[in-house]
Amino acid sequence: MVLDEFNGLKALVVGDVMIDAYSKGVIERMSPEAPVPIVNLREHFNRLGGAANVALNLKALGAMPLVCSVIGDDSHADELFALLREHGLATNGLVKSGKRVTTVKHRIFDGDKQVLRMDEEDTFDLDNEEHQDLWKVIVKALDEEHFDVIILQDYNKGVLSERMIQAIVAEAGKRDIPVAVDPKKKNFFSYQGVTLFKPNAKELRDGLGVNAETIDELRQAAIALQEQLHCQYLMVTLSDKGVMILHDSIFHHLPAHPRNIADVSGAGDTVLSVAALCVAQKADAETIAALSNLAGGLVCEEVGVVPIDKDKLSQEAKRISHE
Numbered sequence: 001m002v003l004d005e006f007n008g009l010k011a012l013v014v015g016d017v018m019i020d021a022y023s024k025g026v027i028e029r030m031s032p033e034a035p036v037p038i039v040n041l042r043e044h045f046n047r048l049g050g051a052a053n054v055a056l057n058l059k060a061l062g063a064m065p066l067v068c069s070v071i072g073d074d075s076h077a078d079e080l081f082a083l084l085r086e087h088g089l090a091t092n093g094l095v096k097s098g099k100r101v102t103t104v105k106h107r108i109f110d111g112d113k114q115v116l117r118m119d120e121e122d123t124f125d126l127d128n129e130e131h132q133d134l135w136k137v138i139v140k141a142l143d144e145e146h147f148d149v150i151i152l153q154d155y156n157k158g159v160l161s162e163r164m165i166q167a168i169v170a171e172a173g174k175r176d177i178p179v180a181v182d183p184k185k186k187n188f189f190s191y192q193g194v195t196l197f198k199p200n201a202k203e204l205r206d207g208l209g210v211n212a213e214t215i216d217e218l219r220q221a222a223i224a225l226q227e228q229l230h231c232q233y234l235m236v237t238l239s240d241k242g243v244m245i246l247h248d249s250i251f252h253h254l255p256a257h258p259r260n261i262a263d264v265s266g267a268g269d270t271v272l273s274v275a276a277l278c279v280a281q282k283a284d285a286e287t288i289a290a291l292s293n294l295a296g297g298l299v300c301e302e303v304g305v306v307p308i309d310k311d312k313l314s315q316e317a318k319r320i321s322h323e
Contacts, residue, residue: 002287003314006277007062010145012177014138014168015051015153015160017069017094018103018121019080022047027110037115039108048083049105050269051153053307055089057273058151060307066145068093068138069159070130076102076120093141095133100124103157125161134159135167142175149178149280151272152191156184165190180276182268183207189228196233196279196288197225198272204236215241215253222246233279235289237271243293247285254286254293257320270308271296291317 025041048056051067058065067089071077073096080102081091100122108116126134141147150172154160165187172179178195188207191197204221205212212221218236226234226246235245242256274295278288294316295308 002278002281002283002291003061003310003317005281006310009063009148009277009280011055011058011063011065011149011151011276011280012138012141012147013051013055013058013065013067013151013153014164015054015067015069015151015182016103016155016157017052017067017071017080018049018105018155018157019076019083020047020049020053021045021104021106022109023106024109024111027115037110039110039115046079046083047306048080048087048089050103050155050157051151051159052080052084052089053269054151054153054273055084056087057270057307058277059087059089061273061277061310063277066090066093066141066147068095068134068141070095070097070100070126070134072096072100072102072122073098074102076104093137095130095137097130097133099127099130100158103155121157123157125158126164131161131164134164138168139171142171142177147177149180149276151276152179152181152194153269153272154182154184154187156186160187162187162190166192169194178276178279180272180279182272191231192229194229194231196235196275197229197231198235198237198268198275199225200237200268201239201241215244218244219246219251219253222251233275233285233288235275235292237268237293237296243271243289243296245285245289250285252286252289254289257294257297267296267299270299274308274313294320 024043025039027037055065055067103121106118180196181191212218242254244253271292275292
């Protein structure tokens, strides 16, 4: 099974890393100071988010990831380093900068219902010094290890500037390493010639400026985008409509599996992780889409950003293949 072949694959992850912070409590009364509810805090915990969650998913799948990014030189950076070490992930790919803050998405819950989110972040592109510092780390990693795939996870926080994207894709081409991308709108068309490009349906519509709703309309939009990007695989996640993938003019649409959706946070990271490792193994397009679709649905059954459970994914894949 292709999942078994994930073991030992090396993946270089570049993009925006962050902390997903959760504060859970109960709302029992309104504040006398302002017309806002008071959350009686019962629990607080941090999880790896963004490109760091991609690395966590890769590790859970049996791969060996190295995440490269620029973060702040602050207390949240220390918390991020501690989280990475706690999960057995390397920290030598991270560059600290005093010119920006470490991104934190702080979610406030009343029971299992999210009532507020507060973000600490910078969204401006890396300056020349930060770019050079990160590029040195990336090239050093590529020179020291053979990576089976490079993954670019863009959250529009400034790490994946157009300049950085083009440099990485060009270097990957020289070294014959496939590149898998989860884009955002800002640099949507900067990922020319990547191996796999994975927007969601909204990102596809916004990127092309089209109002595509039906599967056929989305298929036509995907064909147009693939022609512009010259990517080998164009995979679009469609939420409750599943996923579609385009490769060598062959189109597949796989519907979503019935799930008890608890939280969609981090699902895109999981989908990208599975798809990238499939690409590294030269899996066929339908296998890439099927496993990614299945993995994304499974993590949506959990509250908060969590990595995929490989055993559960394997069991589900076997069960569905026998239906």
